[in-house]
Amino acid sequence: MSSAAQAKTLYESHFSEMEKGGLPNGKAWIRNLRERAMARFNGLGFPTSRNEEWKYTDVAPIANTVFQPARRGLDRDAADAAARAALGSFEACRLVFVNGYYEPGLSSPRPPLEGVEISSLAAALEGDGGWLEPHLARYAGYENHAFVALNTALMGDGAALYVPPGRILTEPIQLLFISVAGPEPAVSHPRILIVIGKGSQASVVESYLGAGEGVYLVNAVTELVIGENGVVEHYKLQRESERAYHIATLQAHLAGSANFSSHSIALGGILARNEINAVLDGEGCECALNGLYLASGEQHVDNHTRIDHVKPHGTSRELYKGVLDGKARGIFNGKIYVHKAAHKTDAKQTNKNLLLSRGAWVDTKPQLEIYNNDVKCSHGSTIGQLDQDAIFYLRSRGIGVETARSLLTYAFASDIINRIKIEPMRVQLDRLLAGKFQADSPAGREP
Numbered sequence: 001m002s003s004a005a006q007a008k009t010l011y012e013s014h015f016s017e018m019e020k021g022g023l024p025n026g027k028a029w030i031r032n033l034r035e036r037a038m039a040r041f042n043g044l045g046f047p048t049s050r051n052e053e054w055k056y057t058d059v060a061p062i063a064n065t066v067f068q069p070a071r072r073g074l075d076r077d078a079a080d081a082a083a084r085a086a087l088g089s090f091e092a093c094r095l096v097f098v099n100g101y102y103e104p105g106l107s108s109p110r111p112p113l114e115g116v117e118i119s120s121l122a123a124a125l126e127g128d129g130g131w132l133e134p135h136l137a138r139y140a141g142y143e144n145h146a147f148v149a150l151n152t153a154l155m156g157d158g159a160a161l162y163v164p165p166g167r168i169l170t171e172p173i174q175l176l177f178i179s180v181a182g183p184e185p186a187v188s189h190p191r192i193l194i195v196i197g198k199g200s201q202a203s204v205v206e207s208y209l210g211a212g213e214g215v216y217l218v219n220a221v222t223e224l225v226i227g228e229n230g231v232v233e234h235y236k237l238q239r240e241s242e243r244a245y246h247i248a249t250l251q252a253h254l255a256g257s258a259n260f261s262s263h264s265i266a267l268g269g270i271l272a273r274n275e276i277n278a279v280l281d282g283e284g285c286e287c288a289l290n291g292l293y294l295a296s297g298e299q300h301v302d303n304h305t306r307i308d309h310v311k312p313h314g315t316s317r318e319l320y321k322g323v324l325d326g327k328a329r330g331i332f333n334g335k336i337y338v339h340k341a342a343h344k345t346d347a348k349q350t351n352k353n354l355l356l357s358r359g360a361w362v363d364t365k366p367q368l369e370i371y372n373n374d375v376k377c378s379h380g381s382t383i384g385q386l387d388q389d390a391i392f393y394l395r396s397r398g399i400g401v402e403t404a405r406s407l408l409t410y411a412f413a414s415d416i417i418n419r420i421k422i423e424p425m426r427v428q429l430d431r432l433l434a435g436k437f438q439a440d441s442p443a444g445r446e447p
Contacts, residue, residue: 007063008042014069014154029133030125037142037152044146056331056363057273057302062245067187067217069154070099070179074106077211081178082106092205093118094174100188100218101157106176113169117162121191124160131162136193139223139279140251147247151189151221158191161204165197165227172203172235172422181214181241190220198227198255203422204234208248210241210268220248226258228282233421234262237429240269242297249275256282256311263420264291265429266301273302280307280314280342291320292416294436295328295360302331309342318349323413324360335367336377343372349379354386354412356405406437413437 015038046063047054078098095118096106102120109118117124117131124132142149159175177190196202208218218240226232232252240246246269252260266272278287293301307316322330332351353362366379386408394404413433420426 007046010066011041011150011154012038017069018154018156027125030136033137034153037137037149038154040142041146041149041153044144044149046146053304053333056329056333057271057300059271061271062217062247065185065215065217067185070186070188070216071182072099072101073180074098074103075180078103078178078180079106081180081209081211082176092172092174094176095120095159096176096178097157097159097190098178099180099186100177100190113163113167115164116167116169117160118173119160121158121160121193122156131195132160132193135195135223135225137223139225139253140221140249145249147219148221148249151191151219154189155191155221156189158193160192161194161202163196163200163202165199167197167200169200169202172205174205175207177206177208177218177220179208179210179216179218179240179244181210181212181216181243183214185215185217187217187219190218192220192222194222194224194232196224196226196230196232199229200227201231202233204232205237205422205425206235207237207239208246209239210244212241213243215243215245216241217245218247220246222248222250224250224252224260226252226254226260228255229257230255231259232261234260235420235422235425236262236264236274238264238266238268238272238274240272242268242270244269246272248273250277252276252278252287254278254280254282254285254287257284258282259286261288262290263416264289264303265416266291266293266303269299269301271300273304275304277306278308278316279310280316281310283311283313285311285314287314287316289316289318289320290416290419292413293320293322293330294324294413295322295330296325297328298326299328301328303333304331305334307336307347309336309338309345309347312342313344314342314346316347319416320351321413321416322351322353322362323356323409324353324362325356327357327359329360330362331364332362332381333365333367334379335369336379338368338370338372338375338377340371343374345372345375345377347375347377351381352412353381353383354409355383356385356409410434410437
């Protein structure tokens with residue numbers, strides 16, 4: 001049996017298991033949505049390198065692994081992981097999920113303001129007040145994306161956040177997903193829906209962390225809807241364990257004069273792919289995508305971004321930086337798409353990569369696709385090694401060569417960390433970054 005047929009049989013069995021066990025959220029519209037998505041996944045199958053969007057990322061290890069549905073349950077590893085992922089002591093409304101399922105004992109889901117709704121997705125669907133159906137699975141399309149289709153068919157739980165018009169959330173919302181690896185490979189499909197009303201403001205921290213040494217797959221989808229004049233800062237921190245696979249899609253939809261900023265930090269997993277897509281579907285939208293990916297050993301990290309300028313007077317800025325060591329491989333594939341009606345678009349895209357070893361490799365593909373002449377757009381990418389003149393300058397002032405290398409690497413990466421506005425999170429990540437580069441240098445390694 002081919003791997004495609006095996007995958008189809010495997011995930012059809014997962015779907016049947018959910019049906020036999022009583023599909024959560026069994027309303028007709030969600031049941032129909034799941035069935036359509038499952039049928040679409042069966043039609044698509046997992047992507048291969050013949051697919052241009054997956055040219056540099058081979059998902060055969062995922063397709064060939066017999067993943068079982070992740071099970072509910074909490075153990076000490078998960079509790080320890082939650083404590084490590086707290087990102088400092090900043091005040092936050094926090095929802096914690098273990099193996100894809102909401103854990104109320106680790107969560108503090110207090111609504112920050114009257115009228116704001118925040119809960120697990122399963123609970124929100126059970127008590128649907130009418131705001132979920134118009135938005136869930138309306139933005140992250142599954143018609144041409146196998147992993148989104150699979151998530152839509154098998155989503156068991158996740159987070160739901162609704163902020164009505166005119167609310168300003170001064171404290172961040174933290175969504176923490178912990179995977180506890182067991183003896184058998186397991187898969188979870190977290191789903192997040194965030195709807196921000198007209199003129200409202202919010203910050204969301206979405207974190208993924210692994211506990212244990214086993215193999216697992218996290219296949220996550222986040223949909224973010226921002227109303228007119230809304231402001232959202234989204235932070236994603238991915239620190240999966242060494243043998244984990246992480247596939248994630250973030251789909252943001254902006255109405256007129258909305259402002260969206262994304263900060264994506266990818267540190268873990270043997271194979272990780274982050275897709276961030278933003279549709280500027282109103283006049284005067286602003287969008288900023290910032291990313292940092294660090295990989296060593298045989299890690300593979302893939303970043304795909306797309307910014308669609310649909311309406312006039314949109315502004316976007318994108319900066320992604322990668323640091324790769326060992327035999328790690330990095331991919332950056334970013335596209336800015338300017339539609340015919342999007343005159344006066346102002347867009348800039350930059351990708352910079354630092355290779356610390358001869359075996360490290362980066363494929364970078366910045367793209368502009370423009371269908372309007374009245375625009376100002378630019379893109380560029382760089383791949384290089386540490387500046388030898390800078391190393392010589394530091395050494396001339398009594399700093400050892402390895403310490404100099406660590407300092408320059410830290411300075412290169414910290415540019416992204418310094419853009420994080422939540423101070424305790426920024427401080428903790430800064431310390432993590434400094435410690436990592438010190439540990440990765442020969443002088444910082446234990447004998």
